Amino acid sequence: MQNLPEYIDWFRHSSSYINAHRKKVFVVLLPGEALEHPNFSNIVHDITLLNSLGVKLVLVHGSRPQINAALQEAGIESRYHKGLRITDTESLQVVKKIIGSLSIDIEAVFSMGLANSPMHGADLTLSRGNYITARPLGVLDGIDHALTGVVRKVNTAAIQQHLEGHNIVLLNNLGYSPTGEVFNLSAEEVATEVAVALHAEKLILFIPQQGIVDENGNMVSTLSPASAQNVLNAVHARQENTQNGIAQALSAALKACSRKVARSHLISFAHNGALIEELFTRDGSGTLVSQENFEVLRPATIEDVGGLLELITPLEEAGVLVHRSRELLEAEIGFFFVIEREGMIIACAALYPLDEQCGEIACIAIHKDYQDTGRGKDLLAALEAHAKRSGLSRVIVLTTQTTHWFLEKGFTPIEISELPEKKKNMYNYQRNSKALAKSLN
Ligand SMILES: CC(C)(COP(=O)(O)OP(=O)(O)OC[C@H]1O[C@@H](n2cnc3c(N)ncnc32)[C@H](O)[C@@H]1OP(=O)(O)O)[C@@H](O)C(=O)NCCC(=O)NCCS
Known part of the structure; x- marks a missing residue:
């Protein structure tokens, strides 16, 4: 092996990070784009490794691009208001089909354990269920959002039980109402609400970019909420495409920070090893938004x-x-x-x-x-x-x-x-x- 002494040195020094992360709850947002990226299998390996090291993980997967493609194929127009999809009964049938299929595919990749692969012997179980209660978003600016909903309650007891059992909990962007209806939610909102409800140590948001970049093109490794808000305002002011991930991720990080989730990390789903680098090295790989003086x-x-x-x-x-x-x-x-x-x-x-x-x-x-x-x-x-x-x-x-x-x-x-x-x-x-x-x- 090349650089063996360096590897041994790094491995030894990672023990303090391992101890700091053990038994902590991390909520991880995997947007729909991440699921389709060639690097996704590496992300799965890294999540498996975190599980083996005793981190309690809740994964929330999105499905935006997959739903868009399916609606287009079905000849149903995608309608948005202020970045939120308006979900009618016909669209919801497509949404359910796509999310169900994606969740099953994710279960399948986490079940792989071929000999000579990084997941060999991991013996990992994913748990899914009706952990999210939702309510309709209602009429906004005169526009009825129909079956687009918001999170009303998170069944923390049920999620905790699975986390205690060393399982990874897998959630998606659907929620259920006490009246038996299904609502289409934003995956960012589900991830944020779950992180807040579980008092998670970290909210980890995968984005297409490496992290937040300043006006000189340099990566910003840490942001206070005030600076993160400035970046978000600038993104909105430039009227950049709000679908590009940064705006949603920054809003989620800010919301989580203001509601006592100490640290939100924005990291790239395209960069091999970004998760490990972020959690086990001094400077990380992406951008940390932290409400507290983290030192x-x-x-x-x-x-x-x-x-x-x-x-x-x-x-x-x-x-x-x-x-x-x-x-x-x-x-x-x-x-x-x-x-x-x-x-x-x-x-x-x-x-x-x-x-x-x-x-x-x-x-x-x-x-x-x-x-x-x-x-x-x-x-x-x-x-x-x-x-x-x-x-x-x-x-x-x-x-x-x-x-x-x-x-x-x-x-x-x-x-x-x-x-x-x-x-x-x-x-x-x-x-x-x-x-x-x-x-x-
Ligand atoms: C010695 C030690 C406590 C200094 O802390 P630090 O945070 O690295 O130091 P600071 O940033 O405050 O100061 C850095 C300066 O101290 C100098 N320095 C560091 N270790 C030194 C040493 N052993 N002897 C003399 N100068 C030293 C650095 O060269 C640097 O000088 P510069 O500013 O001119 O470049 C730290 O290096 C350490 O933990 N060393 C190992 C443990 C140890 O020796 N403890 C003392 C037991 S009594």
């Missing part, structure tokens, strides 16, 4: 111990940090601060009070993918501010390989004899760390 510096909690261990174990093995057992970390977690990004602990540092005046900065570590971007400086500043608030006037640090970094942050070298009593008595002469101190006054 936060905060005091650590007991839930962070697993993430902390993953971050510091390689540095302990390299002799850069002293070894701390899980038990010790649990006991000392109150002294730690972390930087969390996208559910992953990417940096940590601790402040141990030594006596009434002095604290020790220890275990400062930034994940190697995130070094040299000021996070170490930010963490140190946060610890110093915390030390000051706690009434300390001096901090010390013992380090073997980072002396210059601390010198540049205003620390000065001191003798071991100048260390606070408690630290002096525990000093490990074999490790031969350099001692530095900084006054906080």
Whole structure:
């Protein structure tokens, strides 16, 4: 295999993403265009892999181009109002036929398990059902939308039950009313409502483009809701074809964000591996729309111990940090601060009070993918501010390989004899760390 060391390195580093994603609910929108694309089989493999890694998946498939083609073939005119199809009784018969057939085809591809294929041994089950209650959209601007509906309720209990059973739930853009009628919905709306109702961790929207591109043609990897709204307004202002996927996906992402789905990802259905790249690499492949500051510096909690261990174990093995057992970390977690990004602990540092005046900065570590971007400086500043608030006037640090970094942050070298009593008595002469101190006054 070419680039084997790189592959092994990448695989090792993906463990923190795997842990962050496990047992989380992701709702994935597969538009009708994606189902027809040659890359669809790769998407199926990647979804299967996520399922194997313990991600709880709800797939929502659309059917717009397939329905358009079928209506045209049947000689029925496709009628739209503000981007929404007007579904009459005759059209609905075609819609039902197409969606039924697409859902069955999707079940078929997820059932494949040929030896030597990526899905061999996956043993995966898809669940479908009447999980979406709908109501008619009604008359809008004087136009009766007939059997075009909107989502009224999502049967979350039934969906959760299947997700708990390790099944993938497959939904489409049909909903059912208590009066026994069937309504044609927008797949984007179904995906958004399901993500909101399930309190999903992510809404993943496949689009034809790689993501959102700025005015200079550069990919935008993250967007706040305000910036996403600006992009959407610009798309509308340019009167670009609203069928091109971006506008619907951005509206869905914005709606999800405003209703507490923390992260919506817009990624390409045409790009092989886009889903894996988005979820398992630092910068992703598409555009993330996130309502929250997706990186936060905060005091650590007991839930962070697993993430902390993953971050510091390689540095302990390299002799850069002293070894701390899980038990010790649990006991000392109150002294730690972390930087969390996208559910992953990417940096940590601790402040141990030594006596009434002095604290020790220890275990400062930034994940190697995130070094040299000021996070170490930010963490140190946060610890110093915390030390000051706690009434300390001096901090010390013992380090073997980072002396210059601390010198540049205003620390000065001191003798071991100048260390606070408690630290002096525990000093490990074999490790031969350099001692530095900084006054906080
Ligand atoms: C040392 C460490 C905490 C710095 O954090 P960071 O977020 O990467 O650093 P910042 O972005 O704040 O600062 C970057 C600067 O520090 C320099 N730097 C990084 N590591 C350094 C080191 N060991 N010695 C001296 N300078 C260092 C970089 O070259 C860069 O300098 P530049 O701005 O002139 O280019 C981080 O690199 C790390 O986790 N290292 C491994 C663990 C470790 O050594 N911990 C200290 C235990 S006491």
